Each structure stands twice: as C-alpha cells, then as structure tokens.
Amino acid sequence: MQRARALAGLTLGDLARAANIEIPVNFKIQKGWTGQLIELWLGASAGSKPEQDFPELGVELKTLPLSYDNKPLETTYVCYAPLTNNTGVNWENCNVRNKLQCVLWLPVQGEREIPPSERIVGSPILWQPSAQQNAQLQYDWEELMDMISLGQVERIDATVGSYLQLRPKAANGAVVTEAIGEDGQFIKTRPRGFYLRKNFTQHILESAFVG
Structure with missing residues (x-):
C-alpha cells in the first residue's frame, strides 16, 4: 500500500520514463500495458498464472480506468472461465473467488x-x-457455471449475473476453444472470461472514497 500510495498523482508517462519503458500512443493494441506497468512498479510476480498477482500476500492487482466524473469506463476482467473438465470445481476452490478475496484497486484516468x-x-x-x-x-x-456445465454456454449473454458476467475473451473472433454443447457433445466456441460489472466496481469506489 505504501508503494501504491506513492504512485498516486503521477502520470503513466512519469512511471514509464522512470522505468525506461516505451509509451504507446494509444491502447488499441497494447490494452494491458497500464496493468503491466503498475505491476512492474509494485513488484507483482504472478504474470498470467492462475493465482493472485502477489501470491505471497494473497492480493490481486486491478487497474480501473475512470471517466472524468470518476465512474468506471469498462467492466473488469477477472479470469478465464473453464468451459470443460469442471468436475469438482466449486466456489470455494474456483479461480474467481481466489482472485477476488483481496484486491488492490488502482484507479487511473481512462478517457480516450x-x-x-x-x-x-x-x-x-x-x-x-x-x-x-x-x-x-x-x-x-x-x-454461470451451471449453464456452462449444462451445455448452455451459447445462451449466456450480458444479462446473466448481477455482479459477475461472462463474455468472450480472445484476441479476435477466430480464436476458438472446446465447450460442452446442448446435447452433451463437444463444440467449438470463443473462449470466455469472467468480468465484474461496472456498477459493482462503482460501488467499491463509492464505499472507499465516500462511505
């Protein structure tokens, strides 16, 4: 937290120049650049592994792009959703709970x-x-996991889930993976990820800075 507080008020350019890292002109391609830069400054070690960014602390790091009126501009990616081999997976041992049991949120200006x-x-x-x-x-x-297990992954849309939603997660539409179809057969579909809705992260912000 001391390291994170020391970053408050600095620009991404300040941090990148101090670390001798090239600054992108925009984020059309390097979408994860901000998070990687913050991870570098805070000493995160997990990378893309299915564990918290600071496993020794049990803390996950999430940057949160905000609008001018301090509202989240986008949903927050949590982790990939397993679409097959889900026997024995429950809430207590799933990666979503693991990632969200303690989160260090770092708001960043996000207007394009x-x-x-x-x-x-x-x-x-x-x-x-x-x-x-x-x-x-x-x-x-x-x-969401019940629908995946019952072969209904293609029926899941943005309306399912109050705080958590399931959305396609891939570099482009050509990337596919296996999932269970409605008749129990394997089908090809786009990889999915779990995301936190903007209203949920907005509540976290309001509770921290207002409540």
Missing part, C-alpha cells in the same frame, strides 16, 4: 482523448468483499 502518457494514477483501494458481496458473487458464478 487523454494520451496514455498524461493519464494520472489515483489513490489505491485495498478491498475485500463483504459477506453480501461474496454471497452474490457466489450466486452469479454458480449460475
């Missing part, structure tokens, strides 16, 4: 017209889900 080099880092929030939030996340996860 602000060049990446000029975007300012905000004050960090160290967050753990309340009992109510955890229960709703569990409910959403179980509903």
